[in-house]
Amino acid sequence: MNTSFDVSDDIDIAWCPGCGNFSILSTLKKTLADLNIKSRQVVMVSGIGQAAKIPQYFKTNYFNGLHGRALPAATAIKAVNPSLTVIAESGDGDMYGEGGNHFIHTIRRNPDITNIVHNNMVYGLTKGQASPTSQRGFNTPVQVDGVILEPFNPLAVALSLDASFVARAYAADQKQTKTILTKAIQHEGYSLVDILQPCVSFNKVNTYEWYKKHTEYIKDHNVSDKQKALHLALQTDPLLLGIIYQNKEKQTFETMHPIYEREQTPLIKRSYNSEVVKQIIKSYH
Amino acid sequence: MNTSFDVSDDIDIAWCPGCGNFSILSTLKKTLADLNIKSRQVVMVSGIGQAAKIPQYFKTNYFNGLHGRALPAATAIKAVNPSLTVIAESGDGDMYGEGGNHFIHTIRRNPDITNIVHNNMVYGLTKGQASPTSQRGFNTPVQVDGVILEPFNPLAVALSLDASFVARAYAADQKQTKTILTKAIQHEGYSLVDILQPCVSFNKVNTYEWYKKHTEYIKDHNVSDKQKALHLALQTDPLLLGIIYQNKEKQTFETMHPIYEREQTPLIKRSYNSEVVKQIIKSYH
Amino acid sequence: MRSENQDISIIIAGEAGQGIQSVEQLFVTLLHHMNYYVFSTKEYMSRVRGGSNSTEIRASLLPVNSFVDRIDILIILDEKAFDHVSHRVTDDTIIIGDDRMVSNISHPHVFSFDFTGSAKKIGNLVYANTIAIGLLASLFHISSKELQEHITSFFSSKSKQIIDDNIQAMHKGISFAQTLISSIQIPEKIKNDLNNTNSLLLLNGTQAIGLGALAGGVNFISSYPMSPSTGVLTFLASNGKKTNVFVEQAEDEIAAINMAVGAWYAGARALVTTSGGGFALMGEGLSLAAMTETPIVVHIAQRPGPATGLPTRTEQGDLQLALHTGHGEFPRLIYAPGTLQEGFFLTKRSFDLADRYQIPVILLSDQYFVDSKYQTSSFLDLDKKPTHHIVKTTEHYKRYENNISGVSPRGIPGYGSGYVCVDSDEHDEAGRITENSDVRKQMVEKRLRKMQQIRKQSIPPTLYGSAQYETLLIGWGSTVHTIEEARKQMDKEKISFLHFSQVYPLHPKTKTYLKKANRIITIENNATAQFDQVLLEETGISADAHILQFTGHPFSVETLLQKIPETIQALEEE
Amino acid sequence: MRSENQDISIIIAGEAGQGIQSVEQLFVTLLHHMNYYVFSTKEYMSRVRGGSNSTEIRASLLPVNSFVDRIDILIILDEKAFDHVSHRVTDDTIIIGDDRMVSNISHPHVFSFDFTGSAKKIGNLVYANTIAIGLLASLFHISSKELQEHITSFFSSKSKQIIDDNIQAMHKGISFAQTLISSIQIPEKIKNDLNNTNSLLLLNGTQAIGLGALAGGVNFISSYPMSPSTGVLTFLASNGKKTNVFVEQAEDEIAAINMAVGAWYAGARALVTTSGGGFALMGEGLSLAAMTETPIVVHIAQRPGPATGLPTRTEQGDLQLALHTGHGEFPRLIYAPGTLQEGFFLTKRSFDLADRYQIPVILLSDQYFVDSKYQTSSFLDLDKKPTHHIVKTTEHYKRYENNISGVSPRGIPGYGSGYVCVDSDEHDEAGRITENSDVRKQMVEKRLRKMQQIRKQSIPPTLYGSAQYETLLIGWGSTVHTIEEARKQMDKEKISFLHFSQVYPLHPKTKTYLKKANRIITIENNATAQFDQVLLEETGISADAHILQFTGHPFSVETLLQKIPETIQALEEE
């Protein structure tokens, strides 16, 4: 299917055949296109990794920054120009490992950005080391005797930080993933969509088959029930899919910030006022 | 009261008169002394800030490192010499702000260290900016219109990361704080003790009086009930005090690590074996 | 007190939290309004209460702007204060303090008053500060009426009770002064004429930089608190709403610089303020700005390292760090303002050149610079709006169009019909990742090519003294006034002083200046003569000797008056 | 194929994930065991599958250890492969590939075989690799018996089915080879004598560094994965249990270096491995090591920057970063191994000197170094246990005792009756925070004083060629063999080559070498001649010209054979 976000050229996609990233790419394109968002108003912000290459395959603006540092850049971009649709997208190592501190504090800010994490439970680009979400016992060239650390639970952590939108999706299920992404993008405030993504090259444990067996969609859940959401998030087998929590009331970073309290004109559209500066200087006389 | 941890000299303590840090200092000294821990076997690891000066006032080994970086150093110290008692202690800005990523991932490791955080809800040493735990609306020279970020909830985050020991204490209550610290130090594994600490110079909101009104000890709680613990941790008024969670079964980083799987001799006591190295070299012939 | 001085140096010494800062603020503005030239600088410990801090206030009939060791009047606010500054006390010093605090001092000119008792009687210990001000003001020929007006306006936001108490304290001070007046010769204030100090601004380095940033069109600052750089953040926070500056305290320095790069990308003019330790965390972010050719301005207020070092003190120890940090190779520009004018204009210029050349610009100040206050002429030429070098994109816009200058027209997302794609990996003109080695080579050359134009925009060093010199003193950044005050006093000896406010790249004239000298001495507040290395790299010429100080304190005029001749002599003897 | 060569250069080109790596590994060891000298190096894209990668294998009767552009035999594994390397193909090149992949190539020596079809018939596409090996081995006079033994032992951990299939594939390759043998002149392997290659080690730079670390007593490594440095981490992970190395993957680079500093503090010997971007995050940690005088060893495998740059390629662009990063002023030592022997011994030495002087030691390699494999004589002198410079503390132990050398005896916690207190703030001899300016001064001097002894331990540069030279080529780190191979071919022309494996501080002899030259040319894999700046700073002499390459690829012998005379000529014409 063609979308307005397709890169017209015959582009060479650097992912492995069969990788879960392809589904995420096409699902996200379709989601944005169906939401009628103009590609020129979108900025995709990513870090470094296999997942983080995704903006390369989009016809849109992008800021492909440093490993682990997508969120601060995305927050700032949205802050100076709230009229943009900002998506911060990277891998699990990038967002929860190197970028862990930004993950925490961005959630505290609640900027109106969508945070999509391709969670393949492994470091793909650097060839197969454990990521924060790797499961116990996972063997790698570094973790030769298997991972001994507690896997990072992004949903539970996000909830404990009072994230305003928290969801888990599964890459291969494009239909449901699209529904989740649609709601995430529409959500006003920070939204986390952790997408389980099979890595066919380096994760021979958490395969397509594994996910089929070990995931399940949430049923009959009131997404505004945080206590219950936490309960569901802590569940690890099966991993629950769907929107686990949403708080539509929470004010965003941009609307709360003093700069936008009285005036909503995007910062970059406001013009320099030499009189005000002169007045401040005068106060030092 | 004198303890074996007192610095004999007439030391000039750099804290403000009336600061909650003094109680923490004397409580911790008493706790260690009463636990009969030898001061030469203790390493206090801290970052930078007012709280982080605490090792200066102890007669013991210390590693007063960088702002935000106490936990990685502490983890490594314990890893190479598990016979030491390692305490990582700093302020809220240090541990949850600059050091946030280490906070997350240290919990995942579960090293047998005690993490004490002097939580005064403000940056003391740098003169009063908001810290991650500052409450909404808190005015500072940087947050001139008040804090707009969601306060960081260290207990909830720690629980969502499956920390094996999580507690909150109140500096001014030395007796209960001592009980909590005792259990935290005795706990085998990572223990978090977030200590509410009045800052008389820069936090005029969360004062001694405020804490009296807004804290309460947990009653009738089974500390191994994690779901309930999370429920209690999410409660913000009153802030609950006491041990909120403990998991005595969880294996520590050191015991799980391949290096200590078969042999328990501390790493630094093992000697270099040139034969093994020569054999490895030989394999390249 | 030595009477030959046209200026008086007052030191107020006491503990943190005792109110030295407000004495300084109140008294310095008062002197300013009363037509004295003033200078003040502080040294303080890394703690909130207690310890030993001091502030120097110089008042003069001629402009003053540098630190001297000399103490004409010493005001002592606690027991430890005298020991703290005693190495600077001479027989001419006049020492004033509370009975309790000066009783043990054996010195010909000790004057004790019952500051504490009187303050308590008025109602609060803090009034001791106002008593001291009353006393000092009297000595400076300031009438009680003038003083009262000043105090009233200073405390105008406080209750009537507080104002009244302060005035009562002030009178107490005035009465104390009577016993002193005969012992102290204070020059009378400048007669009111066109040259009076009221036409001047009174401000410190932090404020000069903050105002320069505003004039440079800053509208975003993301930073993490760190002494002594935090002042710039709080300055913008307090002025931010009326000037449209988005102020955000980041969770760490890495977030700070990545936010700033993001903000510039989206069209803002962002600033980051930090000190050496924070900057040491920003190397990767700086490299990102360079690779994506996104402008960035970073202010580093230096303090002594390594590591945490001396958090509240001064040093010029991070020049080589600023010059070389960030992995990979890319152009950059480093300013090190010395005067307040430079603080203002170079900050403003940082934004212009960062924007114009899409490069990192680093502003290197230090604790001494940011915390020193004096008068300077008003900042002019403020009507011109800062030029934003941003283009409206067209449909086939390429962010990294490879042109002769190396500076590709910069678009921002959402403005125009093109896409703005920037990449941290090596990329082609469109901003997409490439591993093509020809494109790689072209892109490296494109980025480095900008350096040619940046060099052309270099600020030349300022020569103080005659163009005919034998000895050339070289300084950079905050030491300008101190070196110049010392040099002036040695004027006859064919010594000139060359000051650099742009420390990289150096203006081509530099070499000419260096070649003319028989001997070159760099004077630096560090241990390894870092600027001399820049001189060598940029001109092939290096200094014959260095005067270095790395105690955490700024040079004093006296130290230089001693070291400069010593160094010249040593060179002559070689 | 040009027959004058005593060595054959084989290139295998294909996509990531096709098995080039295993062909390389299998075939290179085979050649090694069959008494050929071998060299191999790879270039690969930053992706896991697809794209275009290639590996060069040189086989020779004389030692070979550098990269050449020349392709004698090209094995093509996918459709894009030929285009990827075609600029290196000459009329003498022999091109071998699957029918489908070579059919469009117009070239005099194209040989097509049904690799794919045959492999599929055997049961799996990957057997195409073994077919290629069978073919190549035949050309190299390796008997099917020898080959079969090798393959069997290589796949010994696999099932019998797999081994059998591989042997079948091998035979297929041998039969393919028959049509080729007449067109290709391959020198016969070295006769078995004492000088045979079996007495040598065959390994790459990563392994040399890893083994050097083990010999240096490493027992802790904390790192964050980053190409091309990760190999050292996985090397230690795979050997860690038997050698008592505590291996930990850190959550980020800041944790990595702070863990390593903590580990040294507690008595371990810790290593950190990273690349430029990761190292740019470690500046503060390095400064911490320096301030606390805790040893630290950091390995940086350089790759092209700025920012993410070209993640899997090579460059020497981080020398100035290594030299100047970390805020504040402190001593450091930087090695840049060129040969594998240097890789091993300088890594070992890094631990010894870091420990001895309590300073940061940086090992600067690059992708070309870590990924290049060849033979080297065995590493000797391994019986001596590494000396740990650790003292048992006594009751009044002071961590920072200020002595003549500046190196205070280092205790560790829990060992002895003293306390080991280290501080990131400026501290007194006991390790407690101080703001005393005299102590500050003494401590700065104490730390910097160590540099004198470190200088005395400097490794002198190695001179290749005659001591009577007109032109002096200068190189550092990984370029050693390539420059030397090129120089040898121009031997008559009074050109010598000076190679630095210690790049800071420089050995005092350096100046003598430089002074003797009529012209100095630095050859560097970067764009700004970073080592020339070090030369200038350290000796006052800088090069007359530079040969620079910053495409992400290593120099080839051919490039240098062209550039060196060109550069000399340009200098003569000046």
Ligand SMILES: Cc1ncc(C[n+]2csc(CCOP(=O)(O)OP(=O)(O)O)c2C)c(N)n1
């Ligand atoms: C500062 C820094 N450290 C390390 C790297 C190397 N690196 C690149 S991608 C990556 C991890 C990728 O894992 P993840 O984020 O899970 O993405 P994936 O490839 O699995 O999609 C690492 C460690 C880097 N580019 N920068």
Ligand SMILES: Cc1ncc(C[n+]2csc(CCOP(=O)(O)OP(=O)(O)O)c2C)c(N)n1
């Ligand atoms: C890398 C770095 N950034 C910033 C600082 C400055 N700094 C020192 S202490 C501190 C915050 C202190 O707050 P907290 O950790 O809450 O401790 P407190 O003083 O309140 O006890 C900051 C920002 C630093 N030393 N290093």
Ligand code: SF4
């Ligand atoms: S390495 Fe894994 S995550 Fe990366 S492209 Fe291949 S399959 Fe996908």
Ligand code: SF4
């Ligand atoms: S500033 Fe606050 S936290 Fe620091 S010593 Fe003073 S009262 Fe305590």
Ligand SMILES: [Mg+2]
């Ligand atoms: Mg991943």
Ligand SMILES: [Mg+2]
């Ligand atoms: Mg605090």
